[in-house]
Amino acid sequence: MQTEAPRISAEEALKFKDLFDRMVQNVGVAILGKEEPIRLALTCLLSGGHLLLEDYPGTGKTSLAKAIAQIVDGRSGRIQFTPDLLPADVTGVHVYDQEKRSFEFLAGPIFNEIVLADEINRASPKTQSALLQVMEEAKVTVDGETHELQSPFMVIATQNPVEHAGTYPLPEAQLDRFLMKIALGYPDRESLVELLAAAEVRDRSATVNRVVSxxxxxxxxxxxxxxxxxxxxxxxxxxxxxxxxxxxxxxLGVSPRGCLALVRCAKTWAISQGRNFVLPDDIDRLALPVLAHRVTLKPEARFDGAAGTTPGTGHSFGAGSTSAAASQLLERVLRSVPPPVDR
Structure with missing residues (x-):
């Protein structure tokens, strides 16, 4: 029905792929043996979205976020979310300047190009909600005054799926602001041994080279x-x-916003492979990291054979977990929907 001519040349797509591969290689210095999650994270960055990393402690969530910030020659900031963190600690606050006899805006850590929100589910809902406008519109409104953020702007948030004491689960509205939700998983034995052989390196992300401005x-x-x-x-x-x-x-199924997110990510994934067009395989590969966290299950779903682990998807947090159940159901949906005949 639609035979749109390519708007970007094959040569430009190959140049994009070469630069993307360099970015993957440099982040891989910090995160060993995890090329696929790194590619997904960089796809999220170059799709103009925000990333949620949910995994067990010690698997490299913070290191991945810091490494991505390191390859971009720009400003990065980190917010350690705690129960006593206030919205003003994120967005900034107006302070009174006695010499000028006026209030001036003191920008918070959100005014960086790449922001690491560590353990985001440990802050109160009021503080979490301070991110909503920022993540959606790249704007901050404080005391009725709106401040624009520079482009690019990306929030990389981390959370632990197994420790729930003293945490505040992210509401659906805020989860939907994240373009992707992925996990790293434990490294294979070879990568672990290589990591242990360089145990004297305290911060591997600091060794990552700048690649792009x-x-x-x-x-x-x-x-x-x-x-x-x-x-x-x-x-x-x-x-x-x-x-x-x-x-x-x-x-609650996938919204139009979720559909737009999947198309945007599929475009970035395609060009990172050196193509100037999207294949159905690109959509299949990205459906779980882009859509699984946007799907809300019915309460009885976890007790009706829907829960369980989903190997290889980055969401296998054990039987009965919401992430695993949503991923498994989404996989069933994908198997039930036939792809386009014209590939």
Whole structure:
């Protein structure tokens, strides 16, 4: 039905791939043996979105976030979320300057290009909500005054899925602000041995080289936007979303925002492979990290055979966990929706 000509050349797509591979290689210095999660995280960055890392303690969540901030030659900041953290500690506050006899805005750590929000679920809902406008609009409103953030802007948040005492689960509205939710998992034995052999290196992310400027990141985001998505692939995304809304175990299916997120990520994933067009395989590969955290299960779903582990998806947190159940149900949905015939 739609035969749109490519808006970006094959040569430009190959240049994008070369730079993307260099970024992956440099982040891989800090996170050994995890090329796939690194590629997903960088896809999130170059899709102009925010990333949620949920995994067990000590698996490298913070190191990955710091390494991504390190490869971009721009400003980065870190917020350690705690129960006593206030919204003003995130966004900033107006302070009175006695010499000028006026109030001046003191910017908070959110005014960086890449922001690490460590253990985000340990802060109160009031503080968590301070991120909502920032993540969606790249703007901060304090005391009725709106401040624009520079582009690119990315929040990389981490949380622990097994320690729930003293935590505040992120509401659906805030989860939906994250373009992707991924996990790293434990390293294989070979990577672990290599990590142990360099035990004297305290912070591996500090050894990561700068690869791109913040301006180059914005240019890469714009280049990914030009990747062609044929009508059949768009219809495929729509049918997947519709299937989640009609599933007997799913209370809240994929929204239009989730569909847009999947298309944007598929474009970036395609051009990172050196292609200027999206394949149905790109949509299949990204459906779980982009959509699983946007799906809300019915209460009885976890007791009706829907819960369990999902090997290889980055969401296998044990039987009965919400992440595992959502991923497993989404996999069933994907198997039930036929891909486009014209590939």
């Amino acid at each position: 913040s301006y180059a990141v914005s240019e890469l985001i714009r280049a990914a936007d030009l990747v062609t998505v044929r009508w059949g692939c768009l219809d495929y995304v729509g049918r997947i979303a519709e299937a989640t809304r009609n599933h007997e175990h799913i209370q």
